Amino acid sequence: MHNRRDKWLSFLLVSPSIIAVAIFVYGFIGWTIRVSLSGWKGLMPDYTFVGLKNYATLLNDPRFQIDIRNTLIFTAVFLVGAVLLGLALAIMLDQGLKGEAFFRGIFLFPMAISYIVTGVVWRWLMNPAMGSRLSGFNLLFKSLGLDFLVNTWHTTPYWGIAFLAIPAIWQLSGYTMAMYLAGLRAIPDQLREAARVDGASEWQIMRYIILPLLTPVTLSAVIIIGHMSLKVFDLIVAVAGKQLPLDVPAIYMWQATFDGNFYGLGAAIGVFLLISVAILIIPYIRFTLRSEENS
Amino acid sequence: MPSKKVLWIVLAATLILSMVLTACTTPTTTVPTEVVTEAPTEAPVVEKQQVEVFSWWTGGGEAAGLDAMIKIFAAQNPDIEFLNAAVAGGAGTNARAVLATRLQAGDPPDSWQAHAGQEIIGTYVKADQIEPLNFLYEEKGWLEVMPETLIPLISENGNIYSVPVNIHRANVLWYNPAVLAANNIDPTTLTSMEAWIAALDTLKAAGVIPLALGEQWTQMHLMETVLLSTLGAEKYNGLWSGTTDWASPEVTTALGNFAKLLEYVNSDYSTLTWQDASQLVVSGDAAFNVMGDWAEGYFKELKVEPKTGFGWMPVPGTQGTFQFLSDSFTLAKGAPNRDAAIAWLSICGSKEGQDAFNPVKGSIPARTDGDVTLYDEYLQSAMVDWSKDIVVGSLAHGVVANDSWKTEINNALGIFVADKAVEGFQTALVAACKSSGPCK
Known part of the structure; x- marks a missing residue:
């Protein structure tokens, strides 16, 4: 009897959030899908069913092709950069350096800043102006005599978007560092010692013991960085504004919907974003749930 | 079982809470309305009318110019309260998203700012959200004081849909x-x-x-x-x-x-x-x-x-x-305070209103009879061109x-x-x- 009451009470206590999530997350997902299947173009709602027409338009849309290409390049550079840099920093800090806590704080700190602030600062640093108006990194490179490093940053044709991953890496490598550091600390010292007794070199210990044990951490990092990267909007707008060579789906979604009144098309981009993030996250959630059940 | 009763009360409270949350999602400026519904209980004699005007003029010369026009409006319409519903953001990018939400929810402001021409006609007229203003143009004689080539650019099928305040x-x-x-x-x-x-x-x-x-x-x-x-x-x-x-x-x-x-x-x-x-x-x-x-x-x-x-x-x-290009004001179809909105639009189109707004904002009046002495050297030259050139619109x-x-x-x-x-x-x-x- 008591048990049943507890069950009821616990259900009641979480019910506000269940209701809120049901309305604001799943309800709106359903509504967005409905809009994405409609021909709504113009200010007032129009739910005329047009099937997958908006999705077909997107696939043939040169702007959306740029978006997909940019997202892939950005995600690849961002992922590889943040994971490798985070791992390197974590391994360095794990060597028992003096002032570890201080450096840990410094590396983690950028994460506390909003993307907009990061974007504005890096907009100044990566200033592509040439000639007498050289500034930011380019000016620094030139005054250090490193003229060959002076470049056009994100205005570089085709690969410009890769440069926009630099501020993102700067901001989030501290976070991956913290994840890896936690992972490293969880590896018992006995394992390393046993390996040393068996005559393994430090490199072999790293390669055959530490890194394999860090695989779950890498997976988590890839998922977290990856889904942030797919949804990126504010960082791009803050550094580069809304220009087409550096366009990503989230910016197109905003412009299509609110500047152009293409509500159906905008909703389709939203659904596309949702699906791409879901492809990344759902297997991860299932994997985590299963491993939790097993343990 | 008294506990069951408690459970139902909690459940009902939850539902109400979720409704309140839902209501919060529409970013409307309903606060002033509440103030007014309370007002008659304190001063039942005068029921003050209101007009809600939506714009993206929140800073610099634009906001100062708007304030100057509001002052004139207040002097001429002492019994209408002016509600300035401005949303910040350059060229109205944020304001337009907020306005779209309000119109879709059937909660239009009485009058709102929009770029004159197809931005109004293709979006708001097509959605049947604003009233034609030919009656006001005729009543006030604006057709005589605005360039002839301007009128077709702000009209659709002979209906004029907005009052241009300034010209760039x-x-x-x-x-x-x-x-x-x-x-x-x-x-x-x-x-x-x-x-x-x-x-x-x-x-x-x-x-x-x-x-x-x-x-x-x-x-x-x-x-x-x-x-x-x-x-x-x-x-x-x-x-x-x-x-x-x-x-x-x-x-x-x-x-x-x-x-x-x-x-x-x-x-x-x-x-x-x-x-x-x-x-x-x-x-x-x-x-x-x-x-x-x-x-x-x-x-x-x-x-x-x-x-x-x-x-x-x-x-x-x-x-x-x-x-x-021009910032102009519209009359909402089904405006909650239609008469007050028309009073506002009359100020927007008046010589006095335009000469108050434009020197501060740094633009010229849409009327060709503005007082040139109020404007600087460049603007004076633009006023001359405005009154004699062929007018075409900006994309x-x-x-x-x-x-x-x-x-x-x-x-x-x-x-x-x-x-x-x-x-x-x-x-x-x-x-x-x-x-x-x-x-x-």
């Missing part, structure tokens, strides 16, 4: 007189695209940036002036009414001219705001910049002297035409194309600026006119 000119070429003099270029000789391009060549050879350019919307701004210059006023208007073929060789020539101009711009254009680009002219880094005449207000802020620090002229080939600022069409042109333009392929650009423009414009 888009086809202005700003130049640095010292830089031109140093390179022996006389600005008065630049009356055609060809002459201008020759001058740009000279400047390029001399190592200055010939033409300063900024982010994407400033590229569209440059493009529209080139279209006007190459096609002339009548054919330019035809692009938007459907009588000029987007696939025609003249348009190819115009786009070729535009592509040519892009060879003379600063390499970092995509990272510059319009202010950054305009500043290159007064700093002497660049010789020319095409920008609307709000640039003059910016030059004044930079404390540069007109005529010596910066000069101006119509974009070469557009002499005698005034490519305009980048919402006069000639509806929002959807403009967005499609913007997509095509963005791709063109990156790949410089005129043919593909023209094909995309033809397609855009079919999909969202009047072309069949």
Whole structure:
């Protein structure tokens, strides 16, 4: 009897959030899908069913092709950069350096800043102006005599978007560092010692013991960085504004919907974003749930 | 079982809470209404009317100009309370999203700001959200004091849909007189695209940036002036009414001219705001910049002297035409306070209202009878042109194309600026006119 009451009470206590999530997350997902299947173009709602027409338009849309290409390049550079840099920093800090806590704080700190602030600062640093108006990194490179490093940053044709991953890496490598550091600390010292007794070199210990044990951490990092990267909007707008060579789906979604009144098309981009993030996250959630059940 | 009762109460409370949360999602400014519903209980004698006016004028000369108009409104309508529902954000990007949500929820402000022309007609008139204002134009005699060529650009099927408060000119070429003099270029000789391009060549050879350019919307701004210059006023208007073929060789020539101009711009254009680009002219880094005449207000802020620090002229080939854009106010269909809204619009269209707003904002009145002594040197010259030139509308600022069409042109333009392929650009423009414009 008591048990049943507890069950009821616990259900009641979480019910506000269940209701809120049901309305604001799943309800709106359903509504967005409905809009994405409609021909709504113009200010007032129009739910005329047009099937997958908006999705077909997107696939043939040169702007959306740029978006997909940019997202892939950005995600690849961002992922590889943040994971490798985070791992390197974590391994360095794990060597028992003096002032570890201080450096840990410094590396983690950028994460506390909003993307907009990061974007504005890096907009100044990566200033592509040439000639007498050289500034930011380019000016620094030139005054250090490193003229060959002076470049056009994100205005570089085709690969410009890769440069926009630099501020993102700067901001989030501290976070991956913290994840890896936690992972490293969880590896018992006995394992390393046993390996040393068996005559393994430090490199072999790293390669055959530490890194394999860090695989779950890498997976988590890839998922977290990856889904942030797919949804990126504010960082791009803050550094580069809304220009087409550096366009990503989230910016197109905003412009299509609110500047152009293409509500159906905008909703389709939203659904596309949702699906791409879901492809990344759902297997991860299932994997985590299963491993939790097993343990 | 008393506990069951408690459970039901908690459940009911949860439901109510979720409803409150739902209500919170619509970002409406309902707070003032509450104030007023309470007011009669305290002072039952006078029931004060209100008017809610929505705009994106929240800072600088715009907000100061709006305040000046509100003062006049308050003096003439002491029993109407003015509710200033302004939402911040340049050129109304945020405000428009908020307004769209309100209109979709059936909660319109009495009057709202919008760029005169197709931005209003293609979006709000099409959605049946605003009332025609012909009766007000006739009653107030505005048809006599506004340029004849302006009226068709802000009308649809003979109905006039908004009251323009201010006028900006888009086809202005700003130049640095010292830089031109140093390179022996006389600005008065630049009356055609060809002459201008020759001058740009000279400047390029001399190592200055010939033409300063900024982010994407400033590229569209440059493009529209080139279209006007190459096609002339009548054919330019035809692009938007459907009588000029987007696939025609003249348009190819115009786009070729535009592509040519892009060879003379600063390499970092995509990272510059319009202010950054305009500043290159007064700093002497660049010789020319095409920008609307709000640039003059910016030059004044930079404390540069007109005529010596910066000069101006119509974009070469557009002499005698005034490519305009305008902030205007509408009358909501089903406005909660229709009479008060009309009182507001009367101020917007009055000589007194426009002469209060425009000198502060740095624009000219839409009426041709403004008091010239209130305006500075540049604005005075613009007022002269406004009263005698042929008026055509701007693309980048919402006069000639509806929002959807403009967005499609913007997509095509963005791709063109990156790949410089005129043919593909023209094909995309033809397609855009079919999909969202009047072309069949």
